[in-house]
Amino acid sequence: MENKKQSHTESLVTKTFSRIETEHISPRPKWEFWVTEKAFWGFFCISVLIGAAAIAAVIFTFQNIGWKFYLATENDFSTLLFTSLPYLWVGAITIFTGIAYYNFRHTKRGYRHSLILILFSSITASTLLGILFYAFGFGDFVDEEIGGRIPFHRSIMMEERSRWSQPLRGALGGEVLYLDERGDFTLRAFDGKEWLVDSSDLTEDDREVLRNHSQVRIVGVPFAESASSTGKFHACFIFSWEVVGRSPWGPPALLVATSAARIVSRDNERNIFEMRSNKCRGVRPYDALQKVRNIKQTTTHETQ
Amino acid sequence: MLTNELTDAEIVEQSLNNKELFAVIIERYAERLARYARRLGVRRTEDVEDLLQEVFLKTYQNLNAFDSTFSFSAWIYRIMHNETISFFRKRSIRPEGNMEEDSESILALISDEEDVLEQLEKQSDGEHVHRALDQIDFKYKEILVLRFFEQREYAEISDILEIPIGSVATLIHRAKKVLRKELGYLAK
Incomplete structure (x- = not known):
């Protein structure tokens, strides 16, 4: 029995060595394994970094959704949510977390760790890096510059600009180009069209916004279309157009032609608690926006 | 130094410069690996030899x-395991056990759970266990083979x-449960 086993083994040795000779088999060089191992680690790290970039874009998106103004721009809150959620980036996070898992699992000792631990570590690393990326303005860059090149994806800023390019609905956004002595101003909307904005209904708070911000959101009423290319708009509320987490590499802010210091307060300026004119009564979210503004004013007065 | 005194790792290292030494690896593992393949369900001797x-x-x-x-032993077993799985896939066959010589191992090693022991004691030999092992999912069979027949540590x-060590413990626990259930089913 022992002899039989011995002869089997010897035969196996002979056959194996014969194949090594005839098929010219030799040990694969060490560097091949080194490269493979490093490639898995490399792809793992790249996946975590891409996941981090996607998380930065998600944070940027949520920070810049116009939650407060949904009454002015959308029919209801769910429409705002549905049209704003960062599907592309959530998809990217899911896919790249999967790729990170696959690559980590194929490193030399990757199998020793559980699925949950690898996923948790990968997502945690992406989240921490994502927060860091966001803090440096990379979320904006990813969403606008990279996301903007992907078909079917609209960056949150594109979405917001589009929401504030609905003058017939009473929502207009853009950049203040020129302020006259009366406080009326010229606005270049996001679609490039210029608007003469009547400021007679604005309160000191609205003017404060104008003084401090070159880009604004206006809730108001459009005048009937005139033949000229410049539209006319009656402003009821002005809110600042702020981009939270702005990328330093993003497109430069448009130059403001008029200094904020040139804004002149009218002698007959409306008291902050005074009701606005009847023109503004037609603005759909008037009551809601008035309420938001009054709460803010009351708080300001109390602190004074 | 005699080759018998060299560790597996030392032989591997030296085989890279002197391939004749690789024969020692074959001599050390041929029989063990062949038995492992048979336990996993490769029945024909020619297939075992090819594998x-x-x-x-x-x-x-x-190398x-x-x-x-x-551990070199675990490493070469992994290669054997993967080759055996590919063999089953290529042939699209269901693995069947060949563990006639393992009756004592079965009784001694699986019976660390009282109810399993009770059931096994009802049998005059391990025949029911062999049949049960052939019936259960391969992932349960392979882990029971490694733990109780190859006597491998977690x-x-x-x-x-x-797989993670934590999963080994879970899988063994689950495999025993499945085997127990299968044994009960076969006993009826």
């Missing part, structure tokens, strides 16, 4: 991939099957 050749060729080709911080099983 062994493939395994040793792959081992030789990948540089061996990391001496791992860490080695983790290295052979490339």
